[in-house]
Amino acid sequence: MRREERDPWGKPVELAESQLLGGVTHELGHALGLQGHANSGKSVMVRETSSVEKIGEKLNDEKKPKPLQEPAMQALYSLPSGTVIERRRLAPGATRQIDEIAQRARAQGAVRVKVRVGDRAAAVRWGPGPDLVYFLKEPAKILDKHLEFGEALTIP
Structure with missing residues:
Protein backbone atom coordinates (compact mmCIF):
# COMPACT_ATOMS: atom_id res chain seq x y z
CA MET A 1 0.00 0.00 0.00
CA SER A 78 -17.90 -16.66 14.69
CA LEU A 79 -18.15 -20.37 13.84
CA PRO A 80 -15.55 -23.11 14.23
CA SER A 81 -13.83 -24.15 11.01
CA GLY A 82 -15.76 -26.82 9.15
CA THR A 83 -19.14 -25.96 10.67
CA VAL A 84 -22.01 -26.96 8.38
CA ILE A 85 -24.62 -24.19 8.40
CA GLU A 86 -27.18 -25.81 6.14
CA ARG A 87 -27.69 -28.78 3.88
CA ARG A 88 -29.89 -28.37 0.85
CA ARG A 89 -31.18 -30.89 -1.66
CA LEU A 90 -30.49 -30.12 -5.29
CA ALA A 91 -32.46 -31.36 -8.25
CA PRO A 92 -31.37 -34.78 -9.54
CA GLY A 93 -28.41 -34.36 -11.87
CA ALA A 94 -27.77 -30.74 -10.80
CA THR A 95 -24.16 -31.50 -9.88
CA ARG A 96 -23.37 -33.79 -12.84
CA GLN A 97 -21.07 -31.26 -14.56
CA ILE A 98 -19.34 -30.42 -11.29
CA ASP A 99 -18.89 -34.10 -10.48
CA GLU A 100 -17.23 -34.51 -13.90
CA ILE A 101 -14.85 -31.63 -13.12
CA ALA A 102 -13.97 -33.22 -9.77
CA GLN A 103 -13.36 -36.56 -11.47
CA ARG A 104 -11.02 -34.97 -14.06
CA ALA A 105 -9.20 -33.13 -11.29
CA ARG A 106 -8.64 -36.29 -9.24
CA ALA A 107 -7.42 -38.09 -12.37
CA GLN A 108 -4.88 -35.28 -12.83
CA GLY A 109 -3.70 -35.58 -9.22
CA ALA A 110 -5.61 -32.71 -7.60
CA VAL A 111 -5.93 -33.06 -3.84
CA ARG A 112 -7.56 -29.75 -2.90
CA VAL A 113 -9.96 -27.13 -4.17
CA LYS A 114 -9.51 -23.35 -4.15
CA VAL A 115 -12.74 -21.43 -3.51
CA ARG A 116 -13.10 -17.65 -3.86
CA VAL A 117 -16.40 -16.05 -2.96
CA GLY A 118 -17.45 -12.43 -3.32
CA ASP A 119 -20.76 -10.58 -3.29
CA ARG A 120 -21.46 -11.10 -6.98
CA ALA A 121 -19.56 -14.24 -7.97
CA ALA A 122 -17.80 -17.33 -6.73
CA ALA A 123 -15.10 -19.42 -8.40
CA VAL A 124 -14.27 -23.03 -7.57
CA ARG A 125 -10.95 -24.14 -9.06
CA TRP A 126 -9.78 -27.74 -8.86
CA GLY A 127 -6.49 -27.14 -10.66
CA PRO A 128 -4.69 -24.97 -13.21
CA GLY A 129 -6.51 -26.18 -16.33
CA PRO A 130 -9.45 -24.30 -17.87
CA ASP A 131 -11.50 -27.50 -17.64
CA LEU A 132 -11.05 -27.65 -13.85
CA VAL A 133 -13.06 -24.58 -12.81
CA TYR A 134 -16.66 -23.48 -12.49
CA PHE A 135 -18.30 -20.21 -11.48
CA LEU A 136 -21.45 -19.27 -9.60
CA LYS A 137 -23.10 -15.89 -10.02
CA GLU A 138 -24.82 -14.18 -7.09
CA PRO A 139 -23.94 -16.74 -4.37
CA ALA A 140 -25.96 -14.86 -1.74
CA LYS A 141 -29.08 -15.21 -3.89
CA ILE A 142 -28.53 -18.97 -4.01
CA LEU A 143 -28.38 -19.08 -0.21
CA ASP A 144 -31.46 -16.84 0.06
CA LYS A 145 -33.29 -19.19 -2.35
CA HIS A 146 -33.83 -16.38 -4.89
CA LEU A 147 -31.70 -18.15 -7.50
CA GLU A 148 -31.52 -21.83 -8.38
CA PHE A 149 -28.11 -23.48 -8.36
CA GLY A 150 -28.35 -24.52 -12.02
CA GLU A 151 -29.21 -20.97 -13.10
CA ALA A 152 -26.20 -19.58 -11.23
CA LEU A 153 -23.73 -22.16 -12.56
CA THR A 154 -21.33 -21.28 -15.38
CA ILE A 155 -18.85 -23.78 -16.75
CA PRO A 156 -16.38 -22.33 -19.28
Whole structure:
Protein backbone atom coordinates (compact mmCIF):
# COMPACT_ATOMS: atom_id res chain seq x y z
CA MET A 1 0.00 0.00 0.00
CA ARG A 2 1.36 3.40 -0.94
CA ARG A 3 1.76 6.13 1.66
CA GLU A 4 1.08 8.85 -0.87
CA GLU A 5 -0.83 9.49 -4.06
CA ARG A 6 0.06 11.79 -6.94
CA ASP A 7 -1.91 14.86 -7.95
CA PRO A 8 -2.77 15.53 -11.63
CA TRP A 9 0.66 17.17 -12.10
CA GLY A 10 2.54 14.20 -10.67
CA LYS A 11 3.39 15.88 -7.37
CA PRO A 12 3.31 13.52 -4.35
CA VAL A 13 0.38 14.08 -1.98
CA GLU A 14 0.79 12.38 1.39
CA LEU A 15 -2.21 10.39 2.60
CA ALA A 16 -3.98 11.50 5.78
CA GLU A 17 -3.83 9.23 8.84
CA SER A 18 -7.50 8.31 8.41
CA GLN A 19 -6.86 7.30 4.78
CA LEU A 20 -3.92 5.12 5.82
CA LEU A 21 -5.77 3.58 8.77
CA GLY A 22 -8.86 2.85 6.68
CA GLY A 23 -6.74 1.41 3.87
CA VAL A 24 -4.67 -0.76 6.19
CA THR A 25 -7.83 -2.03 7.92
CA HIS A 26 -9.34 -2.86 4.50
CA GLU A 27 -6.22 -4.75 3.41
CA LEU A 28 -6.07 -6.55 6.77
CA GLY A 29 -9.61 -7.77 6.06
CA HIS A 30 -8.34 -9.31 2.83
CA ALA A 31 -5.41 -10.89 4.67
CA LEU A 32 -7.79 -12.41 7.23
CA GLY A 33 -9.93 -14.05 4.57
CA LEU A 34 -12.40 -11.51 3.20
CA GLN A 35 -11.60 -12.00 -0.48
CA GLY A 36 -14.17 -9.83 -2.22
CA HIS A 37 -15.58 -6.35 -1.82
CA ALA A 38 -18.93 -5.49 -0.25
CA ASN A 39 -21.44 -3.88 -2.62
CA SER A 40 -22.60 -1.40 -0.01
CA GLY A 41 -23.04 -0.79 3.68
CA LYS A 42 -20.77 0.29 6.49
CA SER A 43 -18.23 -2.45 5.86
CA VAL A 44 -14.56 -1.53 5.61
CA MET A 45 -14.52 -4.02 2.73
CA VAL A 46 -16.35 -1.72 0.31
CA ARG A 47 -14.51 -0.72 -2.86
CA GLU A 48 -15.04 3.07 -2.52
CA THR A 49 -12.03 4.74 -0.93
CA SER A 50 -14.15 7.56 0.51
CA SER A 51 -16.16 5.05 2.58
CA VAL A 52 -12.99 3.32 3.75
CA GLU A 53 -11.55 6.72 4.72
CA LYS A 54 -14.66 7.51 6.81
CA ILE A 55 -14.20 4.28 8.74
CA GLY A 56 -10.54 5.23 9.25
CA GLU A 57 -11.69 8.59 10.65
CA LYS A 58 -13.99 6.86 13.17
CA LEU A 59 -11.24 4.48 14.25
CA ASN A 60 -8.77 7.37 14.57
CA ASP A 61 -11.06 9.83 16.41
CA GLU A 62 -8.97 10.90 19.42
CA LYS A 63 -11.95 12.17 21.42
CA LYS A 64 -14.33 9.30 20.81
CA PRO A 65 -12.73 6.40 18.90
CA LYS A 66 -15.20 3.81 17.66
CA PRO A 67 -14.28 0.11 17.60
CA LEU A 68 -14.42 -1.59 14.22
CA GLN A 69 -17.78 -3.27 13.66
CA GLU A 70 -17.21 -5.56 10.69
CA PRO A 71 -20.17 -7.91 10.10
CA ALA A 72 -18.34 -9.96 7.48
CA MET A 73 -15.40 -10.52 9.83
CA GLN A 74 -17.72 -11.46 12.68
CA ALA A 75 -19.54 -13.92 10.42
CA LEU A 76 -16.29 -15.39 9.12
CA TYR A 77 -14.81 -16.05 12.55
CA SER A 78 -17.90 -16.66 14.69
CA LEU A 79 -18.15 -20.37 13.84
CA PRO A 80 -15.55 -23.11 14.23
CA SER A 81 -13.83 -24.15 11.01
CA GLY A 82 -15.76 -26.82 9.15
CA THR A 83 -19.14 -25.96 10.67
CA VAL A 84 -22.01 -26.96 8.38
CA ILE A 85 -24.62 -24.19 8.40
CA GLU A 86 -27.18 -25.81 6.14
CA ARG A 87 -27.69 -28.78 3.88
CA ARG A 88 -29.89 -28.37 0.85
CA ARG A 89 -31.18 -30.89 -1.66
CA LEU A 90 -30.49 -30.12 -5.29
CA ALA A 91 -32.46 -31.36 -8.25
CA PRO A 92 -31.37 -34.78 -9.54
CA GLY A 93 -28.41 -34.36 -11.87
CA ALA A 94 -27.77 -30.74 -10.80
CA THR A 95 -24.16 -31.50 -9.88
CA ARG A 96 -23.37 -33.79 -12.84
CA GLN A 97 -21.07 -31.26 -14.56
CA ILE A 98 -19.34 -30.42 -11.29
CA ASP A 99 -18.89 -34.10 -10.48
CA GLU A 100 -17.23 -34.51 -13.90
CA ILE A 101 -14.85 -31.63 -13.12
CA ALA A 102 -13.97 -33.22 -9.77
CA GLN A 103 -13.36 -36.56 -11.47
CA ARG A 104 -11.02 -34.97 -14.06
CA ALA A 105 -9.20 -33.13 -11.29
CA ARG A 106 -8.64 -36.29 -9.24
CA ALA A 107 -7.42 -38.09 -12.37
CA GLN A 108 -4.88 -35.28 -12.83
CA GLY A 109 -3.70 -35.58 -9.22
CA ALA A 110 -5.61 -32.71 -7.60
CA VAL A 111 -5.93 -33.06 -3.84
CA ARG A 112 -7.56 -29.75 -2.90
CA VAL A 113 -9.96 -27.13 -4.17
CA LYS A 114 -9.51 -23.35 -4.15
CA VAL A 115 -12.74 -21.43 -3.51
CA ARG A 116 -13.10 -17.65 -3.86
CA VAL A 117 -16.40 -16.05 -2.96
CA GLY A 118 -17.45 -12.43 -3.32
CA ASP A 119 -20.76 -10.58 -3.29
CA ARG A 120 -21.46 -11.10 -6.98
CA ALA A 121 -19.56 -14.24 -7.97
CA ALA A 122 -17.80 -17.33 -6.73
CA ALA A 123 -15.10 -19.42 -8.40
CA VAL A 124 -14.27 -23.03 -7.57
CA ARG A 125 -10.95 -24.14 -9.06
CA TRP A 126 -9.78 -27.74 -8.86
CA GLY A 127 -6.49 -27.14 -10.66
CA PRO A 128 -4.69 -24.97 -13.21
CA GLY A 129 -6.51 -26.18 -16.33
CA PRO A 130 -9.45 -24.30 -17.87
CA ASP A 131 -11.50 -27.50 -17.64
CA LEU A 132 -11.05 -27.65 -13.85
CA VAL A 133 -13.06 -24.58 -12.81
CA TYR A 134 -16.66 -23.48 -12.49
CA PHE A 135 -18.30 -20.21 -11.48
CA LEU A 136 -21.45 -19.27 -9.60
CA LYS A 137 -23.10 -15.89 -10.02
CA GLU A 138 -24.82 -14.18 -7.09
CA PRO A 139 -23.94 -16.74 -4.37
CA ALA A 140 -25.96 -14.86 -1.74
CA LYS A 141 -29.08 -15.21 -3.89
CA ILE A 142 -28.53 -18.97 -4.01
CA LEU A 143 -28.38 -19.08 -0.21
CA ASP A 144 -31.46 -16.84 0.06
CA LYS A 145 -33.29 -19.19 -2.35
CA HIS A 146 -33.83 -16.38 -4.89
CA LEU A 147 -31.70 -18.15 -7.50
CA GLU A 148 -31.52 -21.83 -8.38
CA PHE A 149 -28.11 -23.48 -8.36
CA GLY A 150 -28.35 -24.52 -12.02
CA GLU A 151 -29.21 -20.97 -13.10
CA ALA A 152 -26.20 -19.58 -11.23
CA LEU A 153 -23.73 -22.16 -12.56
CA THR A 154 -21.33 -21.28 -15.38
CA ILE A 155 -18.85 -23.78 -16.75
CA PRO A 156 -16.38 -22.33 -19.28
